[in-house]
Amino acid sequence: MMMKGEMFAQLGSLIASVMFFYTIFQRYLPYDLQGYVEKYSHRLLGLVYPYIQITFDEYADDFRKRSEVYTSIQSYLSTKSSTKAKRLKAHDVKGSSSLVLGMADNEEVSDEYQGIKLWWASMKEPPKKSSMSFFPEYDEKRHFRLTFHRRHRDVILGHYLDHVRKQGKEIAVRNRQRKLYINNTGKGAKWSHVVFEHPATFETLAMDPKKKEAIVNDLVKFSVGKEYYAKIGKAWKRGYLLFGPPGTGKSTMIAAMSNLMNYDVYDLELTAVKDNTDLRKLLIDITGKSIIVIEDIDCSLDLTGQRMKKKEKEEEDKEEKDPIRRMSEGEEPTTSKVTLSGLLNFIDGIWSACGGERLIVFTTNYVDKLDPALIRRGRMDKHIELSYCCYEAFKVLARNYLDLESHKLFGSVERLLGETNMTPADVAENLMPKSVFEDAGSCLKNLVEALEAAKEEARIKAEEEAKLKEEKEKDKTANEESIKSGNDKVN
Ligand SMILES: Nc1ncnc2c1ncn2[C@@H]1O[C@H](COP(=O)(O)OP(=O)(O)OP(=O)(O)O)[C@@H](O)[C@H]1O
Numbered sequence: 001m002m003m004k005g006e007m008f009a010q011l012g013s014l015i016a017s018v019m020f021f022y023t024i025f026q027r028y029l030p031y032d033l034q035g036y037v038e039k040y041s042h043r044l045l046g047l048v049y050p051y052i053q054i055t056f057d058e059y060a061d062d063f064r065k066r067s068e069v070y071t072s073i074q075s076y077l078s079t080k081s082s083t084k085a086k087r088l089k090a091h092d093v094k095g096s097s098s099l100v101l102g103m104a105d106n107e108e109v110s111d112e113y114q115g116i117k118l119w120w121a122s123m124k125e126p127p128k129k130s131s132m133s134f135f136p137e138y139d140e141k142r143h144f145r146l147t148f149h150r151r152h153r154d155v156i157l158g159h160y161l162d163h164v165r166k167q168g169k170e171i172a173v174r175n176r177q178r179k180l181y182i183n184n185t186g187k188g189a190k191w192s193h194v195v196f197e198h199p200a201t202f203e204t205l206a207m208d209p210k211k212k213e214a215i216v217n218d219l220v221k222f223s224v225g226k227e228y229y230a231k232i233g234k235a236w237k238r239g240y241l242l243f244g245p246p247g248t249g250k251s252t253m254i255a256a257m258s259n260l261m262n263y264d265v266y267d268l269e270l271t272a273v274k275d276n277t278d279l280r281k282l283l284i285d286i287t288g289k290s291i292i293v294i295e296d297i298d299c300s301l302d303l304t305g306q307r308m309k310k311k312e313k314e315e316e317d318k319e320e321k322d323p324i325r326r327m328s329e330g331e332e333p334t335t336s337k338v339t340l341s342g343l344l345n346f347i348d349g350i351w352s353a354c355g356g357e358r359l360i361v362f363t364t365n366y367v368d369k370l371d372p373a374l375i376r377r378g379r380m381d382k383h384i385e386l387s388y389c390c391y392e393a394f395k396v397l398a399r400n401y402l403d404l405e406s407h408k409l410f411g412s413v414e415r416l417l418g419e420t421n422m423t424p425a426d427v428a429e430n431l432m433p434k435s436v437f438e439d440a441g442s443c444l445k446n447l448v449e450a451l452e453a454a455k456e457e458a459r460i461k462a463e464e465e466a467k468l469k470e471e472k473e474k475d476k477t478a479n480e481e482s483i484k485s486g487n488d489k490v491n
């Protein structure tokens with residue numbers, strides 16, 4: 001059966017042929033008549049064929065570069081065609097996480113926008129047989145053809161095409177494969193990437209549910225806040241400081257953030273950045289929709305601004321005088337000269353203003369060690385403490401690891417978690433079955449035992465510390481008394 005758009009197209013091409021012959025014939029008409037005939041012939045064409053067609057070629061003039069508009073339309077139509085088209089084509093697109101379904105060649109789907117009906121057709125022209133080409137794939141010309149009634153011209157050209165491009169881009173971002181970028185590859189100021197596939201989500205993250213909800217809301221609000229950020233004149237970025245003891249879920253939360261937001265992750269190793277200039281170079285390469293992570297920020301640099309101790313500096317100077325050795329080792333200097341002000345510039349978005357939608361996340365075990373300038377609000381907008389496992393967090397882990405909502409041992413776990421500190425990482429480790437024969441009850445029993453052992457250990461440690469303190473006090477008093485009695489003798 002002929003497609004509707006195809007029917008319009010054939011009618012159009014018939015009329016176009018008539019017009020073509022007419023144009024040739026027109027040349028033989030007297031000059032005065034030509035203008036009149038042209039004017040009325042176009043009117044006549046308009047009466048017979050009220051539809052407008054626009055074509056979007058896959059390759060523009062530069063045959064190597066695929067047209068961005070074509071790609072956006074393809075993504076946009078992938079959602080329409082999977083439900084409406086009868087013939088589909090499945091293909092894996094570079095950088096996409098799953099198979100992408102699209103319209104097969106010479107297939108048509110209809111679309112509706114503000115009550116206006118339009119038709120999209122995917123057209124393929126066969127390669128020209130006469131020509132020989134080094135790039136035969138470019139000879140197969142494809143284009144999308146949009147057909148709509150001319151009375152909707154303004155809406156289609158003014159709004160609909162923009163809508164298609166925007167939606168298409170969003171769909172492409174949703175389908176793309178996320179990446180984890182790292183900079184400590186010894187290749188200078190360059191990012192290398194691997195596919196980012198971390199299963200952590202906010203659902204599986206064990207923490208106080210209210211706190212978790214607040215973080216998720218904050219992230220969602222950020223992701224839709226483009227206009228708001230533009231209105232208040234701020235770069236579209238947000239800083240999160242995650243702090244807490246090791247094994248409380250800081251890195252896990254970053255993975256959950258990436259999965260929630262569909263952002264790439266740039267894991268920035270500051271010690272591998274030579275200087276502020278390289279930091280800026282790295283920053284310029286970071287795309288939008290990304291999370292820039294600096295893990296263990298307290299260990300990354302001495303962020304007091306006077307980073308290099310004198311001795312280290314002398315050693316480095318010595319090394320600099322030995323370029324041959326350095327060249328033979330073929331490596332970058334290992335000591336980073338990134339300064340606190342360089343890092344502050346980085347965060348403030350002076351260099352990141354060119355792209356939007358970025359999260360900057362710092363993690364640390366020792367929040368007190370950090371320079372206050374680095375973590376003040378505005379730079380690190382939200383400070384999130386991840387702490388020892390509470391009962392609510394345990395319930396999430398029990399659900400994740402054992403598929404348990406309740407159990408008679410839950411009461412003991414609740415009591416023990418109130419009496420002793422255990423990180424979610426340790427709780428999770430204890431909940432993992434040690435063999436295929438271990439059931440949920442015995443895993444919980446393991447956890448109770450581990451908690452009791454941890455409680456006992458903490459009690460012994462506290463006792464020892466108290467004893468040590470007491471002995472120190474005793475020594476101090478004895479010292480003071482002996483000094484005093486010595487002084488008395490002298491007097
Ligand atoms: N809150 C949590 N929810 C779920 N799993 C957790 C949580 N915290 C820790 N884990 C588990 O423990 C492991 C270690 O956690 P993670 O690496 O996130 O800790 P961290 O806070 O980043 O530690 P560090 O300070 O040493 O970097 C994770 O792989 C995860 O399985």
Ligand SMILES: [Mg+2]
Pocket residue numbers: 250251252295363
């Ligand atoms: Mg970590």
